[in-house]
Amino acid sequence: MLVLGIETTCDETAAAVVERLPDGRGRILSNVVLSQIDEHAAFGGVVPEIAARAHVEVLDGIVAEAMEQAGVALDRIDGIAAAAGPGLIGGVIVGLTTAKAIAMVAGKPLLAVNHLEAHALTARLTDVTPFPYCLFLASGGHTQILAVRGVGDYVRLATTMDDAIGEAFDKTAKLLGLGYPGGPQVENEAARGNPTRFALPRPMQHRKEADFSLSGLKTALRLEAEAIAPLSDEDVSDLCASFQAAVTDVVYDRLRAGLKLFRAQYGAPNALVVAGGVAANQAIRSVLLKLATEEKIALVAPPLELCTDNGAMIAWAGAERLALGLVDTLDVAPKARWPLDEVAAARGRKLNTAAYK
Numbered sequence: 001m002l003v004l005g006i007e008t009t010c011d012e013t014a015a016a017v018v019e020r021l022p023d024g025r026g027r028i029l030s031n032v033v034l035s036q037i038d039e040h041a042a043f044g045g046v047v048p049e050i051a052a053r054a055h056v057e058v059l060d061g062i063v064a065e066a067m068e069q070a071g072v073a074l075d076r077i078d079g080i081a082a083a084a085g086p087g088l089i090g091g092v093i094v095g096l097t098t099a100k101a102i103a104m105v106a107g108k109p110l111l112a113v114n115h116l117e118a119h120a121l122t123a124r125l126t127d128v129t130p131f132p133y134c135l136f137l138a139s140g141g142h143t144q145i146l147a148v149r150g151v152g153d154y155v156r157l158a159t160t161m162d163d164a165i166g167e168a169f170d171k172t173a174k175l176l177g178l179g180y181p182g183g184p185q186v187e188n189e190a191a192r193g194n195p196t197r198f199a200l201p202r203p204m205q206h207r208k209e210a211d212f213s214l215s216g217l218k219t220a221l222r223l224e225a226e227a228i229a230p231l232s233d234e235d236v237s238d239l240c241a242s243f244q245a246a247v248t249d250v251v252y253d254r255l256r257a258g259l260k261l262f263r264a265q266y267g268a269p270n271a272l273v274v275a276g277g278v279a280a281n282q283a284i285r286s287v288l289l290k291l292a293t294e295e296k297i298a299l300v301a302p303p304l305e306l307c308t309d310n311g312a313m314i315a316w317a318g319a320e321r322l323a324l325g326l327v328d329t330l331d332v333a334p335k336a337r338w339p340l341d342e343v344a345a346a347r348g349r350k351l352n353t354a355a356y357k
């Protein structure tokens with residue numbers, strides 16, 4: 001089964017062709033990602049209107065390139081998948097409308113994929129990962145711990161009460177005058193810094209519920225920085241190292257609480273899976289490995305290029321849905337907000353009562 005996947009929910013324009021083999025394993029035939037980082041860098045963050053326009057300008061070329069690299073013609077594709085949300089609505093409309101047009105012209109089924117579901121299922125594209133597993137999803141917009149029980153069967157065990165982890169990295173970078181996106185910059189600086197110089201808080205530590213809170217840590221970091229400003233290069237590295245040390249401690253502690261909740265409700269998970277851009281952070285990966293080893297479960301961390309936004313994860317989630325016959329109609333709407341636990345495995349058709357009067 002071959003699926004074309006399109007991703008346009010944020011600042012990456014991406015398309016990919018992925019194959020799902022009869023035994024359930026996956027194979028990536030092409031994975032083309034064009035980042036808009038340069039277009040947004042001057043503004044220190046993603047500007048939704050610029051993102052949407054950039055997607056319109058390049059998406060057809062990116063799709064053509066993905067098809068060419070895969071070496072398959074459209075008539076051999078079994079389904080057309082696009083991220084239908086959550087995300088910046090202008091970009092989502094561009095990707096979903098393009099997928100609808102291709103599906104209609106080629107007479108292929110449409111798969112309207114939840115972007116978070118695609119992050120959640122990536123572990124099954126790269127590794128044999130049976131359900132159920134515990135997912136740590138950490139990106140610029142989301143920080144959640146989920147029980148992934150099957151395709152379309154996600155239970156949220158914890159979330160953030162304020163900022164997402166990626167967002168906290170991005171804001172820290174902005175505060176310290178580092179570039180955008182902030183995560184990789186803070187990680188680079190942290191590598192040269194002293195993680196014990198600033199005593200930053202570890203919010204929510206030791207609480208029984210597994211939720212995150214990062215705004216207090218952010219404020220503490222800002223106060224420390226203000227107290228010693230103007231900052232030397234060494235100050236910046238030490239602040240980044242102290243911040244990253246606090247975040248990794250928080251991740252370890254919150255995931256430990258999350259796994260406890262998971263075990264109490266669903267028994268032992270088959271794996272601890274990480275997804276989202278923050279999973280690219282090596283310090284965070286190593287505490288997750290430490291935790292998984294202590295808990296005697298496997299850690300599945302997809303390769304870096306599949307942790308950040310890409311088309312292969314959308315194509316793969318589409319293939320998993322298509323294999324179960326979960327296709328969408330051409331009138332499916334793009335969604336800015338679409339929590340993962342509202343993704344149903346079998347989406348029944350809603351009655352159109354407005355038209356039945």
Ligand code: KG4
Nearest residue numbers: 139140141166183184276277278281308309
């Ligand atoms: O999943 P993603 O590509 O996009 C969405 O937000 O959906 O995640 C991007 C986020 C950004 O906030 C970025 O700063 C963060 O992931 N990130 C990192 C690292 N690389 C990317 N955070 C910490 N350390 C990194 N190495």
Ligand code: ZN
Nearest residue numbers: 139276308309
């Ligand atoms: Zn993402």
